[in-house]
Amino acid sequence: MYRIEFNILIKNRIKFCPKVVSRRITMSHLLSINNILKRRVTIWDNLNANDYDQRRLCMGPFSGRSLNISRRICGMLLNPNCEFELNFIPLHTLGQWFQLIKINEKQDQFDDDDDDDNNIETSEIYQIDKVFHKSLIDWLPEFNKIKSANDSQHIVKIDNSPQGMSPKSVTSLLINDEDSQESINENPTCSSSSKTHIMECDHNNTNNIYLTIDDIRLLVELFYLPYQHGPNIQQVFIDFYWLRFNYNQDQNLNDWRCRASVFHDNAKDISRLLQKLVAIHNRALLYDVYNYINDINSTINLCSKYLYWIDNNQRRSSVFMSGDEEPWSKRGGLAGDFLNLLPLGDFQSLIKSEFNSLSNIFIIRPITSNDHASMYALCTTICYQDDIDDLLNQHSQILAD
Known part of the structure; x- marks a missing residue:
């Protein structure tokens, strides 16, 4: 929301990256912002931040930022994971990124119009695998240090x-x-x-x-x-x-x-x-x-x-679909990707697909007697099983009860 407001204030002259967490930060984005602000910017980078979803971690190496952007910025601040001890690799690789910038500045090997580090005419380029491995070597001794919480x-x-x-x-x-x-x-x-x-x-x-x-x-x-x-x-x-x-x-x-x-x-x-x-x-x-x-x-x-x-000759039906999925069954990150492949069930079809709110204000109220019929129907739909069809015909509210 703050990006939209700021964009209005500067009369839509800056095209912001559409993502709060950018996969890449390009020279074209920086040039457009610098031209409007008449100065070089300092980047607050959310690459490794996990405060927007604390079920996830981003411990990977600093990447997606060419060494060439260094001449178009005043500095780079990395917004880290909320867990302090898990930021070693992001910060260590960011440090190596800055070191390579200093080396290439001395050799004057930058191309201001290029986002690709591989076009720098020097062997000192930011190679993800290389800096990642070096960071792993330096982080390993930290695991054996005696440190309390x-x-x-x-x-x-x-x-x-x-x-x-x-x-x-x-x-x-x-x-x-x-x-x-x-x-x-x-x-x-x-x-x-x-x-x-x-x-x-x-x-x-x-x-x-x-x-x-x-x-x-x-x-x-x-x-x-x-x-x-x-x-x-x-x-x-x-x-x-x-x-x-x-x-x-x-x-x-x-x-x-x-x-x-x-x-x-x-x-x-x-x-x-x-x-x-x-x-x-x-x-x-x-x-x-x-x-x-x-x-x-x-x-x-x-x-x-x-x-x-x-693979054990089981009857492959909806055994995993109990109809009582916990909130954790829908998550992001690697765990979420794996869980999404399991047949855990999806009852989003019970929610109205066309819901246009005329207001951003919602009122949370206690359930009333007028809601009972809808709640009983929802519970029956979620927990319905073919083998109890006859029972439901005689006692329609038994599942909800």
Whole structure:
């Protein structure tokens, strides 16, 4: 709304980018704004912001902004994720972006009319893969730093030797660091009888609890950028899309099962990542990322279970469509993309498609006796099942009751 108002004030002479979060910031946009304002602008970049939808994270590298725009701006401010500890990659890659600008300014290798870094006549160009990998290497030690959620200082002293975590429920790890410390000291190894799946450790190799560069890359790719998933995760999503719509018992299923096996392995990798993250010393980082990684792990494991189910000679009808979908079943981000492929049901057809409000004011009121008939009809429609048709004919209000 503020962009519309500002545009009116300057008599529509500036063509704003139609998105609050821009995939790319181009030279043409900057030139048009600078010409009107008679000065270079400072950019407040929402590329990694998640305050508009805190069910999502944007931990991917700074991208979509050519080095060439540097001569048309006064500076660049990055609006980060709300979770402080999860902004390392965005800020680190932004720093590398500025470093390359300084190098190329000294070499005078900019083309003011071009948005493509590859046309800079120097080897010092902003290569996403290169800066991303460097940021991953520098971020990895942060996971092993001893840091509590309430203080960034090293106030907790624990044994740095490899050891398993407590077999207690994961939720107990998210209470406070003192409780966490006690559980570590009291239970130096994992119990094989633990019922918490993600806390099961590999007794044959205690090094499996340590995060690697590949683990950190997987974490970031799960929560990449607003307009794209990480390259490897995008392939996982494509695989599930194909598996979801290409199961046919009348044809040879070898190819389908081969591809499904790869998907199941990827799901296990994400579960192992969650297990490793729960064991890190940096509790502040864990607290920031836990809900997100636990959520996407549950979602992808649900997809994995669904593939097992449809390949198990089950009656493929609307078993998943209970008619009682929770609000979380419609979400954005990677979890939302996966859930949208599952047959969770969609009852938007019950909402009137042509609803033209004459006012922006809505009155919320208690339900009255005049509404009962409509509410009973809605409940009956949502929960209707073919096998109770005779019962409904005799007792039309039984489902709503």
